[in-house]
Amino acid sequence: MIGFIGLGVMGGPMCRNMAVKHPGEVIAFDMNADAYALLEGTGARRAATVAEVAQRADVVFLSLPGGPQVEQVCLGPDGLAAGPRRPAVIVDLSTTTVASARAVARQLAERGVVFADAPVARTREAAQRGELSIMAGADQALYARIEPLLRYIGSDVTRCGEVGCGQVVKLINNALVFENTVALAEMMVLGERAGVQPAVLLDAVSKGSGDSFVLRNHGRKAMLPREFPEKSFPPEYALKDLGYVLELASQTGLAAHVVELAQRYYAATASGGWAGRYFPSVIEIIDRGDGPAASGQQGPAHG
Structure with missing residues (x-):
């Protein structure tokens, strides 16, 4: 199952594309109840909390305002890595500092979760069409695992190097x-x-x-x-x-x-x-x- 957290200007269209194109289930969370309207008709499930996403999803995508929010969602007391059941992979589509991306990756690795930064470029319209440019930072094995999922939302996906290089x-x-x-x-x-x-x-x-x-x-x-x-x-x-x-x-x-x-x-x-x-x-x-x-x-x- 895919999890998706953050259904804002870019996150909403990206999650919708994943929900439409992914053959498995998608579970989504946003603090704004109105944000879920964009997912109507897709079959995406609505999570009540970040913890619920962590309990159910194997790969979780984030689309958040910046580094502090990513750190809180990943590592906070109610975050994705806080409970006994954690996702195997977290992919951050947000734009953060390079240092933040690498620090989050190190701390998640200590908890058995692998992390990739995969910030996106182009417009909201491109997000709606699934034609974003995605710049990924991940090792080769992780990139091979997440690239097919990134293709749901991007027409151009580039591995830029190890974690942090996407940023x-x-x-x-x-x-x-x-x-x-x-x-x-x-x-x-x-x-x-x-x-x-x-x-x-x-x-x-x-x-x-x-x-x-x-x-x-x-x-x-x-x-x-x-x-x-x-x-x-x-x-x-x-x-x-x-x-x-x-x-x-x-x-x-x-x-x-x-x-x-x-x-x-x-x-x-x-x-x-x-x-x-x-x-x-x-x-x-x-x-x-x-x-x-x-x-x-x-x-x-x-x-």
Whole structure:
């Protein structure tokens, strides 16, 4: 039996795909009772507690807000490894620090449970379609066991190395997206002020070497129409991930100045009226000159 804990924006669609595609049973848990609505018609069973998932499931997937929640669900007094019956495997689909992933793996191993980090990338729509990109950190034997299950939710699944390496790749992926979004936003504002309509700019650049995933998705779908909905990926989430990247950079002796600049831009976005809104809203901060450069935190004003 598969267990699934965390039925949020990404977890709900992932659990639904597992429930539809897995030939065996799926048991799910979330603290929000409304989250189970997405699983209606799939046959997925609803668990009353994390402990019930631990008692019944052999492999448990997690989709949680961050490292502290993963640690609590795995290792807390009412967690998956607390009772006499424990799952054999826990796979974390969340984004956490690399150190957290490796620490959880060590502590679970002491209790006879193996752990893999397998953070996911792409959009909620991709999660609904089962077309996520998944970056897994696991030894070869464990990866061989979980890969068929990850294929229920991902069209691209990559073993990145031993435990923790999935988080390394995911954090680098996210940092590149956040940095690229700031750079594109700045150039869209520059182009418009210099007389080029944003739609024309994106069309032209998309045909050249400046094309990117960010341009085709965040640029066209959010920054061009200036639509930044709530309940998408807000600047606060970007700040969490960038903080994780800077922690990893510090641990490895890298001075990650571009990450630091992106962090300041998203901090300005979150404090400048766009908290809780889609993170490409950073273009609004740049357009009105309220970015970190304008406040004197990073060189001469140019934002």
